[in-house]
Amino acid sequence: MSESLEKLQNRILSDAKHKADETVKEAQAKSQQILEDAKQRAQRESEEIIAKANVEAESIRRSILSSKVRVNRLRILDEKNRIVEDIIHGVEDRLSSISKSEQFEETAQRFVMEAVKAVDTDQPVVRIGFRDMSKRNLEGVSRVLPKGGKLVIDEKLIENLGGVVATDPEGKVVFNNTFKSRLERLDNQLLTLISSTVFGE
Amino acid sequence: MSGIDAVKKIVETEAQARRIVDEASAKAQQIISETREQAERIRQEAVARAQQQREEILREAKSKAEAEALQSDKETEQVLNSYRKLSEERKSAAVSKAVALILNA
Secondary structure (H helix, E strand, C coil): CHHHHHHHHHHHHHHHHHHHHHHHHHHHHHHHHHHHHHHHHHHHHHHHHHHHHHHHHHHHHHHHHHHHHHHHHHHHHHHHHHHHHHHHHHHHHHHHCHHHCCCHHHHHHHHHHHHHHHHCCCCCEEEEECCCCCHHHHHHHHHHCCCCCEEEECHHHHHHCCEEEEECCCCCCEEEEEHHHHHHHCHHHHHHHHHHHHHCC | CCHHHHHHHHHHHHHHHHHHHHHHHHHHHHHHHHHHHHHHHHHHHHHHHHHHHHHHHHHHHHHHHHHHHHHHHHHHHHHHHHHHHHHHHHHHHHHHHHHHHHHHC
16 A cells, blocks of 8 residues: 555656656747747848848938039039120120221121111111210211111110110111120020030030 | 545645646746847847947948048039139130120121
8 A cells, every 4th residue: 555655656746747847848949939039030120220221321322412413513503604604794895895996887887787677667767876986987887877767876775785776767666786685686606605615515 | 554644645745746837837937938038138139239230331321422422522623623724715715706796697
């Protein structure tokens, strides 16, 4: 009786130890799995953070560079505009003092003829004004006017760098042939000419 | 040994067996709990390292872009200087051509 009781006790304890060992082993295996999962998850999250950072870095780079390129293009454009403006001022100075040049009479005659032709009348009224222009300068101009034409000296035209304005007798048809007006009409050609001469474009 | 004593022995032994199992169960729970904490630490450390790496990547990108931007400034300055030089050399010719265009067009 006593021997079989001891065996039973040993069996009960042995079963319990076995179950305990199994429980701990299972926990250890589960623990291993938890760690493995955690490492993989950490790896995934890290890779996502780095991938997003690379995209963000490229965006920052592009933003800094495109902003700089834009600013520098504007600087170049501003400088070209400044140079062109400077040259146009030089042109305006030269044109406004044309009455002192040898080509004045021929130019004034041609401007008058163009304006008279444009208004297309037998009795054109031609107003003329150039800086420092003398009456002697106008002798040649009078010769190209039609017989019914009228020549009027108008110093206000000097404000437009000088030139000629022709109208019909009623003043309904007007042709402005001042330098300012010609500069405006030839604006595109002028800019192309200056750019090609200075910048080779 | 009487029958009653034998039953007592068995009851004691079973109680001892339950303690063994209960202790193992508690130990298992502790293992799992500690492991979860360790796993969270691993994740947090990895994320923190990745965040540091992110900061470094962004810093490097900014610094590299700023260096490229400086290069763009230098190139622009060269272009501006060449324009100024061209302007000085060719201004007179450009004015003459433009005047001729306005007079003769």
